[in-house]
Amino acid sequence: MTRPMKEKLRNYFKAMPPIFTCATALNPYVNVAGVEFLIEKITNNLDLEKEDVHFSTNAKADFNRYLSNMFDVYLSRYESKVDAAISNDDKKDTMVSFYNMLRKNNIKIARGELERYITTNFISNVSRQDFENFDILAWWKDNEFRFPTLATMARDLLTVQASTVALESAFSFSGRTISLRRTRLDPTLVEMCICLKDHLDATDRIQHTSNLEGEMSMETDIQGEEDEELDYDEEPNNSSDDEM
Template sequence: MSGEIDAIRDTMKYIRHSQPRMEKFKLAASQVNAPDKKPAYDVQTRWNSTYIMLDLALQLKAAILSSAYPFVVQMGKDMFLKWNKYWEIGNGVLAIACALDPRCKLAVVEYYFKMMHLEKVQSFMTNLKSCFEDLFNEYLISNNKASQSQPGKSTDASSSGSKEETDTRAGLKNFLNDKKQADPILSELDQYLSELLDSCNLDDDFDILSWWKLKSPKYPVLSRLARDILAVPISTVASESTFSTAGRTLSPTRSSLNDESIEALVCAQNWLRTAVIESGGELGEEDDDAIDEEGE
């Protein structure tokens, strides 16, 4: 029954965690003559609280179905719109980050994109390669400028004691220069993408930043690009969550707290919540309020 219990628990949390949803629930409860009780969710480590939650859910079943389902449908639509917005903006960066994994490269990007948009895979891969090349060229130009700005080492022919090159030596140099110009030049990016995938298994504990650090002599420009791209946070949720927590801490009655006190309270709340979760428990409403009081 764990799946059903989880669904009921999530529904209870969904209604309780928003005042507009609670108002909608109260209106639905009055229309279907449901008991005048608030939805409540359990603490998973306490079987008696789970029983109370299930018993209450049965009593409020009609009101819950009348109020929660339309909201869930609308929430799904809103989430889908937001997902499309972020996907259109960030899919290129995410794909490049995946391509910078030597175990995946562009092959894995193409595989997963086929699963989502089979009809657009060719145009997407073409645009991705072009974007990847443009980004690499920017780093290449930046690297060349940095190299040119460094003072070069001058050599004095008289001090080095070198002899004048013979005609044969000069001819060899000219021949080699012509040969270099005739041969196709592969950039670091072309070399990297043309090599075989790394033999490391996808399920292994792979330190990708260490891999690029070791390969930096071979790919000096591409390794800098990888370092910057792979350091980009995948989501802003962590930072937004921190500001949200700080907002609760800095309430109207405690608006004069200094920076050090706010930081100490936010850290204390985070540590206490983490300790509860790591111990196998789950924060219920009573636990959450208790932690807030202890953090204060």
């Protein structure tokens, strides 16, 4: 059983979109060095270098190239937005001029921000508990001024779901929200219940352990009683079909 599973993992890892590795690198505790370590580790575990001895080296080179190219694209957009904001500003007082000068200097600093981000050690004084409970979006919000272009990348990349598990769980949970005792909820209330449940789980950090697939015991008992009633109702129809 493990052989076909391992073969599927090999095929998946070979064709994995680079957006996943770039998004992982935007975790400051992982960074580029961490992604390169994971690439090498997965390559060894899946024995990918038996087919291509340079697989790990090429994969790491591709990852760095994709990340650098993506950063350049975002940097060009960031520059154009700042230039447009400055050109559309009709005020000429001293404070506005000073503000525009700072924004221009911020662009010059941003050109080297990818290198500064890669070479900075963010995890040297981080405990294991802080590492496990790390709030990456809050970190980027706090460090947006230090890494403006990378922060924009983080907002776009980290909001993309890596899998459909969360969506499937949301649909499953919505199906149980509209239960046998709550069949008249309108769509707005259903959405509020689902979002409230997710918010409470996120506050307690139990989203990964919250049971979204099992049914409530009361609903199971009621469903069992209804199934018995349905079987009872179908008996006369079955008998009439046999007579015909």
